[in-house]
Amino acid sequence: MKFSDQLEQRFAAMVTHYPTKRSVLVPMLLYIQDELGALNDEAIHEIAERTELSELEVRNVISYYSMLRTHPIGKYNLQVCTNVSCLLRGGEEILEHCQKKLGVGNKQTTADGLFHMEEVECIGACSWAPALMLNYEFHENLTPQKIDELIDGIRKKEHQ
Amino acid sequence: MADVTLIVDGKKLTVPAGTLLIEACKSTGIEVPSFCYYPGLSLQGACRMCLVEVEKMPKLQTACTTPVAEGMVVTTESDKIKQARKSMLELLLANHPLDCPVCDAGGECELQDMTFKYGAAESKFMDMKNHRDEQQWSPVVYFDRPRCILCYRCIRVCGEGMDVWALGIQNRGSSAIIAPNKQDHLECEECGMCIDICPVGALTSGAYRYKTRPWEMKHTGTVCTHCADGCKTTLGARRADTGMQIVRGDNRDKSGINGDFLCVKGRYAFDFAHSDCRLKQPLVKRDGKLVPTTWEQAFELIASRFKQVLTTDGPAAIGIIGSNHTSNEENYLLQKFARLALGTNNIDHHRTADFPAFASALAGKAEATASMRDVHNAAAILLIGNNPTEQHPLLAWQIRTNVRLHHSKLYVVNSYPIKLRRQAASFAQIAPGSEGGFAQFIAGSDAAADSIVSPKLSREALAALRDALKQETSLVIIFGSELRGNDVKALVDFGLARSAKFICLGDYSNSRGAADMGLYPDMLPGYGPVASATTFHTDWLDEIPATSGMNLLQMMDAAKEGKLKALYVVGSNPIARYNIDPFALSKSFVIVQDMFLTETAKIADVVLPVANAYEKAGTVTSTCGDVQILKKAGDFAGVRTDFECIVRIAATMGYDVRKLVPFGGEGTRADMGQSRGAQSGEADRHAVWLSEHNLEPKMSPFDPSAMLDEIQRLVPAYDISRLSLLSGQDVHTQLVQITGATGLGHPELVLPANDTLFTSGTLGRFSATLNTVMERYSSPVEPEMVAGYDPAARQGP
Numbered sequence: 001m002k003f004s005d006q007l008e009q010r011f012a013a014m015v016t017h018y019p020t021k022r023s024v025l026v027p028m029l030l031y032i033q034d035e036l037g038a039l040n041d042e043a044i045h046e047i048a049e050r051t052e053l054s055e056l057e058v059r060n061v062i063s064y065y066s067m068l069r070t071h072p073i074g075k076y077n078l079q080v081c082t083n084v085s086c087l088l089r090g091g092e093e094i095l096e097h098c099q100k101k102l103g104v105g106n107k108q109t110t111a112d113g114l115f116h117m118e119e120v121e122c123i124g125a126c127s128w129a130p131a132l133m134l135n136y137e138f139h140e141n142l143t144p145q146k147i148d149e150l151i152d153g154i155r156k157k158e159h160q
Numbered sequence: 161m162a163d164v165t166l167i168v169d170g171k172k173l174t175v176p177a178g179t180l181l182i183e184a185c186k187s188t189g190i191e192v193p194s195f196c197y198y199p200g201l202s203l204q205g206a207c208r209m210c211l212v213e214v215e216k217m218p219k220l221q222t223a224c225t226t227p228v229a230e231g232m233v234v235t236t237e238s239d240k241i242k243q244a245r246k247s248m249l250e251l252l253l254a255n256h257p258l259d260c261p262v263c264d265a266g267g268e269c270e271l272q273d274m275t276f277k278y279g280a281a282e283s284k285f286m287d288m289k290n291h292r293d294e295q296q297w298s299p300v301v302y303f304d305r306p307r308c309i310l311c312y313r314c315i316r317v318c319g320e321g322m323d324v325w326a327l328g329i330q331n332r333g334s335s336a337i338i339a340p341n342k343q344d345h346l347e348c349e350e351c352g353m354c355i356d357i358c359p360v361g362a363l364t365s366g367a368y369r370y371k372t373r374p375w376e377m378k379h380t381g382t383v384c385t386h387c388a389d390g391c392k393t394t395l396g397a398r399r400a401d402t403g404m405q406i407v408r409g410d411n412r413d414k415s416g417i418n419g420d421f422l423c424v425k426g427r428y429a430f431d432f433a434h435s436d437c438r439l440k441q442p443l444v445k446r447d448g449k450l451v452p453t454t455w456e457q458a459f460e461l462i463a464s465r466f467k468q469v470l471t472t473d474g475p476a477a478i479g480i481i482g483s484n485h486t487s488n489e490e491n492y493l494l495q496k497f498a499r500l501a502l503g504t505n506n507i508d509h510h511r512t513a514d515f516p517a518f519a520s521a522l523a524g525k526a527e528a529t530a531s532m533r534d535v536h537n538a539a540a541i542l543l544i545g546n547n548p549t550e551q552h553p554l555l556a557w558q559i560r561t562n563v564r565l566h567h568s569k570l571y572v573v574n575s576y577p578i579k580l581r582r583q584a585a586s587f588a589q590i591a592p593g594s595e596g597g598f599a600q601f602i603a604g605s606d607a608a609a610d611s612i613v614s615p616k617l618s619r620e621a622l623a624a625l626r627d628a629l630k631q632e633t634s635l636v637i638i639f640g641s642e643l644r645g646n647d648v649k650a651l652v653d654f655g656l657a658r659s660a661k662f663i664c665l666g667d668y669s670n671s672r673g674a675a676d677m678g679l680y681p682d683m684l685p686g687y688g689p690v691a692s693a694t695t696f697h698t699d700w701l702d703e704i705p706a707t708s709g710m711n712l713l714q715m716m717d718a719a720k721e722g723k724l725k726a727l728y729v730v731g732s733n734p735i736a737r738y739n740i741d742p743f744a745l746s747k748s749f750v751i752v753q754d755m756f757l758t759e760t761a762k763i764a765d766v767v768l769p770v771a772n773a774y775e776k777a778g779t780v781t782s783t784c785g786d787v788q789i790l791k792k793a794g795d796f797a798g799v800r801t802d803f804e805c806i807v808r809i810a811a812t813m814g815y816d817v818r819k820l821v822p823f824g825g826e827g828t829r830a831d832m833g834q835s836r837g838a839q840s841g842e843a844d845r846h847a848v849w850l851s852e853h854n855l856e857p858k859m860s861p862f863d864p865s866a867m868l869d870e871i872q873r874l875v876p877a878y879d880i881s882r883l884s885l886l887s888g889q890d891v892h893t894q895l896v897q898i899t900g901a902t903g904l905g906h907p908e909l910v911l912p913a914n915d916t917l918f919t920s921g922t923l924g925r926f927s928a929t930l931n932t933v934m935e936r937y938s939s940p941v942e943p944e945m946v947a948g949y950d951p952a953a954r955q956g957p
Contacts, residue, residue, distance in 0.1 A: 060330055
C-alpha cells in the first residue's frame with residue numbers, strides 16, 4: 001500500500017527521529033487516519049510491516065487511544081468539551097444543543113455522513129470555555145447561536 | 161552481587177542485592193499474594209495484590225516490583241495491608257462473576273483462594289457488570305472475558321516465553337480485553353501455556369473444560385510420551401467405562417525439567433489412550449482375518465511357532481523389532497529375551513539418531529553430555545541442524561529462556577531460517593545438507609567450506625564463526641540427526657578440546673533408551689559389541705550369540721526371500737515407517753504388540769493389545785540422557801504391558817523367566833515381614849507405598865523394577881540414584897561406553913521421524929485433539945520454518 005507523496009515523505013523523515021521504529025507508530029497512525037478517514041485493515045497491515053510490529057500490536061495501540069478509529073466517521077467531527085471549566089460555563093447545554101441540531105446522539109454520525117459528534121474531556125481551552133473542536137479547529141466562547149451559525153455555515157458550503 | 165540484609169515480619173534475612181521483595185519473602189517462607197507477578201516473566205505491577213508496608217516509605221509498596229535494599233524493614237500482614245488487598249479484590253471482582261461452582265477453574269483458582277482469604281465477596285459496586293459472551297479462539301483455547309482479571313500473565317508467557325506474541329490487550333481501563341492475534345481466533349503454536357498460567361478461569365482448555373472438577377481426578381506426575389525431551393506432565397485421571405481415563409494433562413507441580421513448560425502434545429495429546437480405535441483383546445489370523453482370541457491361546461500360539469522355527473530353521477530365522485516408546489526395562493528385557501531365550505542377535509529398532517557414533521566419539525569421557533537443565537544455564541549454545549521449535553519444543557523453550565534471562569550466547573547453524581534464529585546472537589544459514597560438512601569445517605577441515613557456503617553465508621562469515629566458537633569455553637553443543645558417523649566424531653573432538661557438553665537429538669520419547677538398552681543387532685546395552693567379552697557375557701553365562709544379527713532392513717530383505725520365518729514387532733510400525741511392501745512379510749509369522757491396528761499389525765498373525773507409557777511403571781531416558789520414572793496414570797481394560805507380554809511368551813515357551821527377570825531374590829518371596837518381630841508392619845507400609853506408586857515389591861516376574869536392578873548393575877552409566885529417581889526427579893546419565901567399542905554405527909539406518917509441533921507418529925494419528933488442531937493448520941503458517949523437511953511430511957505417516 002502506498003500513501004500520498006506528502007505522507008510518504010513525512011514517514012521517511014519521521015522514522016529517522018526515533019531510536020526504534022515502533023516509536024513512529026502513534027504519529028503515523030494519526031496522519032494515516034487523517035488521510036484515509038479511518039485505519040482500515042489494509043492500512044493496519046501496512047503500518048505493522050513498516051514498523052516491524054505485529055498487526056495485533058498495532059490494533060492494541062489503536063484501541064487504546066479514543067482518537068484513533070478503525071471505522072470512518074462523518075467529515076466534520078464535533079468534539080464538545082464538558083470538563084470542569086466548560087461545564088461551569090454551560091458546556092452541557094452546548095452538547096445538548098448540538099445533539100438536537102444534528103439529530104444524533106453521542107458518538108454518532110448524521111445520515112448524510114457530514115457530521116459526527118462526541119463528548120470529550122478537557123481540550124485545553126478552559127480560558128475560552130465553553131469550547132469545542134471541529135476536526136483540528138477550535139471554536140470558543142460558544143453559545144447555541146454560534147453553534148447554529150457554525151453548523152449551518154458548513155451545511156451551506158457543502159451543499160453548494 | 162553483594163548481599164543485602166533486611167527484616168521481613170521481624171525475621172532477619174540476607175539475600176543477593178537486586179532480589180525482588182516478593183522473592184525475598186518467599187525464600188523465608190512468607191507468601192505475599194499476587195496475580196500478575198510470575199517468576200521468570202517481566203514485571204507488570206498490574207494487580208496490586210502484593211502491597212506491603214515498608215518502613216519510612218509513605219505508601220504501600222508492590223513487593224513484586226520493589227528490589228530489596230539494605231536495612232529495609234517490611235511488614236507483609238497488617239490491618240492496613242489486609243484492607244488494601246480486600247479493596248483490590250473488590251476492584252478485580254467488579255466485573256468478575258462469583259459463580260465459582262460452575263466455573264471450570266473452581267477449586268484451583270487463585271482469585272477464589274484470595275477472595276476466601278480476604279473476604280471480599282461482598283462489593284460496594286452497584287454498576288452493571290461489563291459482560292461479553294465466551295469465545296472459542298482455537299480448538300483448544302476458550303476465552304471468557306468476565307472472568308479475566310487482566311494480570312497480563314498470558315500475554316507475557318505467549319510473547320516472552322514462547323516467542324509467539326499471539327495475545328495482546330485492547331481498549332483501556334476497565335474495558336480492556338485480552339485479544340487474539342487474528343481478531344476472533346488464534347493462530348499460534350497451541351501450547352496452552354496461557355491456559356496453564358491463567359490464575360482464574362478466563363482461559364480454559366477445549367480438551368478438558370467442563371468434563372470434571374479438579375478434586376475428582378487422581379493426579380499422577382509422569383513423563384510425556386511424545387517427543388524425546390522428557391517433559392514431566394501431570395495427568396488427571398477419572399473413572400470411566402474402560403478404566404481410569406486420562407482427562408487432563410498439565411504441569412501443576414512444576415518439578416520436572418520442563419518447569420513451567422508443556423507443548424501442545426504434552427498438554428492435549430494424551431487422548432490416544434482412550435481412542436475408539438484402541439485394541440481391547442488379542443487377535444489371531446484365521447482364514448486371512450484377524451479375529452479375537454484369549455490371551456492364553458495367543459501366548460500358546462506364539463510360543464509354539466517360536467519353538468517350531470527354532471527347531472526347523474534355527475534362531476537366525478527370527479527377527480525382533482523394538483520400540484522407541486516402551487520403557488528402558490521393556491527394551492532391556494526384549495533384547496535379553498531375543499539374545500537368551502531365542503538365541504538371536506536379529507534385533508533392531510527405528511533409529512532416529514546416530515547414538516552409537518555419539519557414544520563412540522565420547523569414548524567414555526565423563527561429564528561430556530549435557531542435561532536438559534544445562535541448556536537452561538549454559539553460557540553459550542551451539543545448535544546445528546534440527547528445528548527444536550517444531551521437533552523439540554522443550555529444548556526450544558530452554559534455549560529461549562536462557563537467552564532471555566541469562567543472556568546466553570546462541571549460535572544457530574541451519575540450512576533453513578528456523579525460528580530460533582530470532583534468539584540467536586549468530587545465525588549461519590548453510591547450504592542444505594551441509595551440516596556434516598560444517599562439523600568437519602569447525603574441526604579444522606578447510607576443504608569442507610566449499611560445500612557449506614550459501615548465498616546467505618559468505619566464506620569470511622563462516623571463518624569468523626569458527627573463530628568465535630573456538631573462543632567459547634563453556635559451550636553446550638546440540639546437534640540433530642543430520643549429523644552422523646564421522647561428522648559426529650569430528651564435532652565431538654572439536655568440542656571435547658574446549659570442555660563442551662553435548663546433546664544428540666533423537667526423536668521419540670525413549671529413542672535414547674532404546675539405543676542405550678541395546679536394541680541393536682551388533683551392540684549390547686551400553687553400546688558394547690556382541691562379539692567381544694563384556695560383563696553381560698559373564699552375567700548371562702555366555703549365552704549371547706557371538707555374531708552380529710541382521711538390522712531392520714536386512715530382516716525385511718530376508719523376509720522377502722522367505723528366510724525370516726518369524727518376526728516379533730514390539731510397539732513399532734516398520735511397514736509404514738520404512739514404506740515396506742506388506743507382502744514382503746507374507747512368508748513370515750508376524751507377531752505385533754501395539755495399541756492400534758497399525759499397517760504392520762494389519763498383516764500380523766497375532767496382535768497383542770498393550771498398555772502405553774501412561775499406563776505402566778518403568779523408566780525412560782530423554783534424548784539428553786535424563787532418566788525419569790514413568791508412573792501409571794491411566795488404565796485401559798483388556799490390555800497388558802509389553803513387559804508382561806514378553807515374560808509370558810518366554811514362560812509359555814518353557815524358558816525359566818527367573819533367568820530373564822531377577823525377581824524375588826533372597827528373602828523377598830512373599831512374606832514382607834509384616835507378621836514377625838518388633839518391626840512388623842514396617843514392610844507392609846513399604847508395600848503400600850510401592851503399590852500406591854504402581855510399583856511391585858519385586859515378588860512377581862512382571863515387576864519392571866526388578867529389571868531396573870539388573871540395568872543399574874550392568875548397563876554402564878545407569879548406576880544412578882534410585883532414591884532421586886523414585887522421588888520423581890530426573891537423573892542425568894552419562895554416555896560412558898564399555899571399552900572396546902564397535903566403532904561407528906550405521907549412519908544410513910538413521911531415519912528422522914520428521915514430526916512437527918502437531919504430529920507425533922502413530923500416537924498423534926489417534927489423538928483426536930491433535931487432529932482437530934492440525935486440521936486448522938493444514939497449510940503451515942510459515943513453511944520455511946519446517947526445517948529441512950518436505951512440507952508434505954507435516955501430516956506425518
